[in-house]
Amino acid sequence: GAGVSQTPSNKVTEKGKYVELRCDPISGHTALYWYRQSLGQGPEFLIYFQGTGAADDSGLPNDRFFAVRPEGSVSTLKIQRTERGDSAVYLCASSQGPQETQYFGPGTRLLVL
Amino acid sequence: GESVGLHLPTLSVQEGDNSIINCAYSNSASDYFIWYKQESGKGPQFIIDIRSNMDKRQGQRVTVLLNKTVKHLSLQIAATQPGDSAVYFCAEMGTGGGADGLTFGKGTHLIIQP
Structure with a gap:
């Protein structure tokens, strides 16, 4: 079946702009995670959804970052007033439930100029 | 703080040899560990x-070993192939x-x- 998909695959924006990154999880997966990966580093946890609710957003770096999952499937990560330091690969993963194997999408490469 | 780390940033092996990638973790309460490959x-x-209730698990050409006493995790890849070239991450779940x-x-x- 289809894996996790993310759009866009690449996003270039200017400092101060707003961006939205989309994640389509594997069908039937109730848990959804967002991670951020900087060059040469491992992914860092941002936020976790179980169903429609954000069960844990402790990894979000500041209030410019926000994520939603209104119908318990597709999720959107929103970044306001982007900064150059936000440049990274944003990864989404889904799993059948908590404490289950997480399967990752290909990521969105965000470049803030 | 709690962290998961790897001993070596780069490992070079001959095609056909076995590879062993090591990982140390610090959170003794972690109970689930995963190896990922990233191209x-x-x-x-x-x-x-x-x-955490197991100390060894085997897959196709891969074996993961868990030593909870010293908080060490390893990934063994048998008969390494060119397609195995990638960055390997261990990950821990709390x-x-x-x-x-x-x-x-x-x-x-x-x-x-x-």
Whole structure:
């Protein structure tokens, strides 16, 4: 079946702009995670959804970052007033439930100029 | 703080040899460990996982060993092939029911020499 998909695959924006990154999880997966990966580093946890609710957003770096999952499937990560330091690969993963194997999408490469 | 890390940033092996990638973790309460493979420009790909009630698990050409006494995890790849070239991450999951997400190490870059 289809894996996790993310759009866009690449996003270039200017400092101060707003961006939205989309994640389509594997069908039937109730848990959804967002991670951020900087060059040469491992992914860092941002936020976790179980169903429609954000069960844990402790990894979000500041209030410019926000994520939603209104119908318990597709999720959107929103970044306001982007900064150059936000440049990274944003990864989404889904799993059948908590404490289950997480399967990752290909990521969105965000470049803030 | 709690972290998951790897001993070597780069590992170079001859094609056909076995590879061993090591990982140390610090959270003794972690109960789920996963190895991921990441090729350039792609997302992490699940390889194999192990829970804390086991000390060994085998897959196709891969074996994961868990030593809880010294908080050490290793990934063994048998008969390494060119397609195994990638960065390998170990990841740890805490005990918060998945709410804390995975904690990743920095990764080991596996290079296959012909």
